[in-house]
Amino acid sequence: MRHLNLGPDLSLPLTEVIGQCVAILGIRGSGKSNTAGVIFEELLAARYPLSIVDIDGEYFGLKEKYEVLVVGAGENVDIELDVDAAPGVAELSLREGVPVILDVSDMLAEERELFVLEYLTRIWSLAGKIRKPYMIGIEECHEFIPQGVRTDLKEVIARIALRGRKRGLGAVIISQRSAKVEKDVLTQAGMLFLHRVVHEVDMRVYSELLPWPKAEVKEQVTGLGVGECIYLSGQSIRKVKIRPRKTFHGGFTPSFKPVETPKLRQVRGEILAAIHKFKEEKDGAGDGELQLKLEKLEAELALKEARIRDLERRLRERHTPLPPPAPPAPEPPLEDPVPPAFDLPPEVLRKVERLLRRLGRLPIHERRLVAFLASREPRSYTTAELAAWADCAEATLLAEPPTELVEMGLLSCERLARGITYRAQLKAFVNRAFSGFLPELGPEGCHQLVCYLRGRLCQLSALERDFSRIA
Secondary structure (H helix, E strand, C coil): CCEEEEECCEEEEHHHCCCCEEEEECCCCCCHHHHHHHHHHHHHHCCCCEEEEECCCCHHHHHHCCCCEEEECCCCCCEECCHHHHHHHHHHHHHHCCCEEEECCCCCHHHHHHHHHHHHHHHHHHHHHHCCCEEEEECCHHHCCECCCCCHHHHHHHHHHHHHHHHCEEEEEEECCHHHECHHHHHHCCEEEECCCCCHHHHHHHHHHCCCCHHHHHHHHHCCCCCEEEEEECCEEEEEECCCCCCCCCCCCCCCCCCCCCCCCCCCHHHHHHHHHHHHHHHHHHHHHHHHHHHHHHHHHHHHHHHHHHHHHHHHHCCCCCCCCCCCCCCCCCCCCCCCCCCCCHHHHHHHHHHHHHHHCCCHHHHHHHHHHHHCCCCCEEHHHHHHHHCCCHHHHHHCCCHHHHHHCCEEEEEECCEEEEEECHHHHHHHHCCCCHHHHHHHHHHHHHHHHHHHHHHHHHHHHHHHHHC
């Protein structure tokens, strides 16, 4: 019998994983992404077909040892696909057993949700007919199955996680915020890998999942090291150490050591050819569909315009003058307007947009923090000062420090006599993150890029205020 070797003291029969809902939870840096990667490696080694919803473009490194098709919109895709092609790729994956990574890292939120919805809906409907083992991995699942919010995508994922076993479907759901994940899915998971958490709300979720007193849960969980977790399956519950991944981890923490992307395996030509042919067929058929949609919208517009004319006529007949339209309210000026980017190459601007999308997924207080510090570079501020400026409790900054921003190099952190301080370091970040563009940009272009990036970061704060005013 084939086993999944996840660590020195954890080997699972493959049959126990078929149709399972597996939950991997833990804060950033606890080892949860490594655990997910190890599980996917073992499934691929066992030729177990799967799809991985990759929100940050981290799993392309699986191609170092395994033949995996990466589709969607990101830096490392084999084929760039839109929503229309998602069902066809899903059918190819399920019928032919082709492992697929859905890289949605460069998609906007609405496009990403629709893409994943179309893909997983096709998997669910087709699995009822084919009935073969198949696993679906979902990174940052709290963005797709949030607690207390109902969406079509959440319904499909919950259906796969809770009722997919009869169709051979299993799910691996990964999240760093346990409290934000739909509780019905977590409590019904048949296999849990609980890494370290620090937030009190996440600790309460662990207390509901583990059959221990709350004090013991907190003691055991806070004592977990990187890569260690509490494994829970049926009556089995124990602390285990997960082995390191054998393939390249695309979500590695940046450091001063040079990191080279390994040579990746290429997908077979016939698979790529099949998808290209499918895309061409969809594009050809799509023209007719678009024409029908256009005609429908034009008909609806004509009806609305006729209705407006009728209402205006009735008003004239009643001699009721229409009030003059109110002048639009002036938009509040940004504290730090975005400077023009006329001379920046499109490739640089695209990289900036990817960075901003990544920052947009950070907690609110971290977005306010980086916006404030960027507008006041190079001044440094203590956590107490930042809490006042960013409108959040100092305890939040201490419990949830902006670790990712520091690791990215956007912020620096120092322990001084007056306390923990942070400051922005945009020029150093640009010199490192955009190093390949700097020879062509030159000193003037580099300065323009720093100013442009500072303006865009300051917009994070302005947008936050707009949302608050609307709410």
